[in-house]
Amino acid sequence: MIRFPPLVGHEDHGQPTGPVPTALPIPFLPTALAFCLLLFIAILGASPVSADESAHLSVKVLVAYHSLSGNTERMAEAVVDGAKSVPGTVVVMKRVGQVTADDLFSSDAVVVGSPVYWSNMSGEVKTFLDNWQFKFGVFPDFKMKNKVGAAFATGGQISSGKEVTMLTILAAMLGNQMIVVSGGGAFGASATTEGDSPGIDNKELADARALGQRVAEVAAFIHSAPTR
Numbered sequence: 020m021i022r023f024p025p026l027v028g029h030e031d032h033g034q035p036t037g038p039v040p041t042a043l044p045i046p047f048l049p050t051a052l053a054f055c056l057l058l059f060i061a062i063l064g065a066s067p068v069s070a071d072e073s074a075h076l077s078v079k080v081l082v083a084y085h086s087l088s089g090n091t092e093r094m095a096e097a098v099v100d101g102a103k104s105v106p107g108t109v110v111v112m113k114r115v116g117q118v119t120a121d122d123l124f125s126s127d128a129v130v131v132g133s134p135v136y137w138s139n140m141s142g143e144v145k146t147f148l149d150n151w152q153f154k155f156g157v158f159p160d161f162k163m164k165n166k167v168g169a170a171f172a173t174g175g176q177i178s179s180g181k182e183v184t185m186l187t188i189l190a191a192m193l194g195n196q197m198i199v200v201s202g203g204g205a206f207g208a209s210a211t212t213e214g215d216s217p218g219i220d221n222k223e224l225a226d227a228r229a230l231g232q233r234v235a236e237v238a239a240f241i242h243s244a245p246t247r
């Protein structure tokens with residue numbers, strides 16, 4: 020027969036049941052303090068991410084865009100919102116002409132947005148991408164290598180260049196050995212801004228937010244990898 024040990028604290032040992040002493044023994048307080056201190060140090064030491072590390076683990080997303088009449092800028096703002104929804108993400112949003120070398124090289128991800136001009140990216144966006152070399156000298160060291168890249172576009176008409184615009188932006192990123200991702204749509208987020216569908220609608224804004232969120236999530240994943 021299995022004998023179970025008696026339940027501790029549930030036995031009556033016939034001890035005298037007087038009032039419980041309220042005063043703690045004198046050495047108890049310093050011992051308790053020392054124990055708490057040791058526990059605190061142990062928790063800090065065992066923490067998987069220290070304060071320094073968590074600052075290091077935050078990712079920076081640069082959203083660079085060109086916009087004359089505001090459509091691409093609205094999409095850029097939604098991309099920013101999506102990226103910011105990922106905890107630990109720092110986002111910088113700038114017009115392509117305002118981007119500095121530091122903005123570019125300190126970022127973990129770059130999302131580029133363009134209006135469609137003659138079925139392709141606008142001249143301003145092309146100049147921005149060309150300036151990665153002419154102004155910032157990304158090549159031959161591939162200074163943008165392994166940063167996350169993505170694109171978004173707005174165009175007046177359906178089937179009139181948004182996908183070409185996004186793909187040519189992504190092609191430039193691939194040439195720089197960046198890690199290209201989509202989101203919102205197959206090649207990025209896009210919006211039709213004229214005709215039956217003027218401006219940016221809620222679905223298009225949601226696509227832009229989805230792109231920003233995906234970019235930030237992928238950048239955080241890559242950033243936290245043990246070897247980069």
Ligand SMILES: Cc1cc2nc3c(=O)[nH]c(=O)nc-3n(C[C@H](O)[C@H](O)[C@H](O)COP(=O)(O)O)c2cc1C
Nearest residue numbers: 086087088089090091134135137138174175176179
């Ligand atoms: C010079 C120029 C060329 C354009 N070419 C096209 C085009 O080929 N296909 C298209 O869908 N929209 C075209 N558009 C329309 C713009 O892409 C569209 O209005 C866009 O949303 C503008 O963006 P923004 O408001 O950010 O400036 C063109 C607009 C301009 C000014």
